[in-house]
Amino acid sequence: MSRDQVQSEILAILNAVLKREATPDSSRKNLPQWDSLKHVEIIFAVEDAFGVQFSEEELFELDSVENIAASIIAKHAA
Amino acid sequence: MRHELVIEGAAFRLRPVGDDDAAFILGLRNDPELGRFLHPTQGGLAGQQAWLDSYYARPGDYYFVVERRNNGAAEGVVSIYDIKAERGEWGRWILQAKSPAAIESAWLTYRCAFETLGLESVYCRTVATNRSVVSFHDSCGIGKRRILERHFDLGGEKVDAVEHEVSHLDWPTLNARLGVLATLTARRLQRD
Numbered sequence A: 001m002s003r004d005q006v007q008s009e010i011l012a013i014l015n016a017v018l019k020r021e022a023t024p025d026s027s028r029k030n031l032p033q034w035d036s037l038k039h040v041e042i043i044f045a046v047e048d049a050f051g052v053q054f055s056e057e058e059l060f061e062l063d064s065v066e067n068i069a070a071s072i073i074a075k076h077a078a
Numbered sequence B: 001m002r003h004e005l006v007i008e009g010a011a012f013r014l015r016p017v018g019d020d021d022a023a024f025i026l027g028l029r030n031d032p033e034l035g036r037f038l039h040p041t042q043g044g045l046a047g048q049q050a051w052l053d054s055y056y057a058r059p060g061d062y063y064f065v066v067e068r069r070n071n072g073a074a075e076g077v078v079s080i081y082d083i084k085a086e087r088g089e090w091g092r093w094i095l096q097a098k099s100p101a102a103i104e105s106a107w108l109t110y111r112c113a114f115e116t117l118g119l120e121s122v123y124c125r126t127v128a129t130n131r132s133v134v135s136f137h138d139s140c141g142i143g144k145r146r147i148l149e150r151h152f153d154l155g156g157e158k159v160d161a162v163e164h165e166v167s168h169l170d171w172p173t174l175n176a177r178l179g180v181l182a183t184l185t186a187r188r189l190q191r192d
Helices: A003-018 A036-050 A065-077 B019-029 B044-056 B102-116 B131-139 B171-191
Strands: B012-016 B062-068 B074-084 B087-095 B121-127 B144-154 B157-167
Touching: A003 A036, A003 A065, A036 A065, A036 B102, A036 B131, A036 B171, B012 B102, B019 B044, B019 B074, B062 B102, B074 B102, B087 B102, B102 B121, B102 B171, B121 B131, B121 B144, B131 B157, B157 B171
Parallel strands: B087 B121
Antiparallel strands: B012 B062, B062 B074, B074 B087, B121 B157, B144 B157
8 A cells, every 4th residue: 555545544533523624744733633533543444444553652742644554664665 | 310320431431429539620620721611629639528418418510530541640520411301411521731541531421322321312511712612612513513603601701611512412423433432542552
C-alpha cells in the first residue's frame, strides 16, 4: 500500500468521524473538533482499517494525519 | 465535603480526594499547559491544603481523584459540586497530559451524578476558548448547550463559557455512548 493510499484512507476516516473535511496537514492542534473522544474513535477505526494495533504510548503521538500515516507504514514494513 | 464515594470503572476509578493528594492537585493546576484555563492556586502547597480544608467543610461538594484500577496511579481530578434542587455542576476536571482517562472519567462522573447522587441534571461550564474541551462535550452528544457571556474571570479578564447540560432523561443514551468507548479503551490498556 502506497503512502498516498494510506493517507487517502486516513483522510476518509477523519472525514467520517469528524464530519468535516480533513486535509493532509490536519492535526489535533489545528482541528479542535479532533478532541480526545473523537481521537479514540479515529484510532479504533484506523486499527480496523489497516489491521494494526497501537500501544498506549503511541496513542498520543498519533496526533496528525502525517504521524498516523508514518506509523502505519512503519508497522506494515516491520 | 469529606465523602467515601468510590466509583469503579473498567480501567479507572474515582475515589475521594484526601490530604495526601494536595501536592498532586497543585502539580496539575500549576502545569502551564493544563492550567491555562484555570485560576492559579495561591500559596503553594499550604494554599492547596487550605483550599482542601475549606472544601471538606463545604456540603454538596464531591471532589475525586481519577486513578488507575490496576496500580492506583493518580491521573487526574474531577468534581461534582454546587448541588441545588437535584441539579449540580461537574468540573475541576484536569487530567495529566497523555492520560487516556478522559472518556472513562467523564462517564464515571455522570454515573456518580445520576446513579449514586440521584441528580435530575448535571451541567458543565467550559471556557469558550478551550475549544478541545468544548468539542469533547459536543462529541458526547449533549444537545442542551448555551453560551454564558462573560461568565468566568480569568486573569482579570471576563470570558465567555459554554454550558452543556445533561438531564437524567438523556443519561441512558449518554451512558451507552461513553460506556462503549470507555470499555473499548480499557481493553486496549489491559492489552498493553
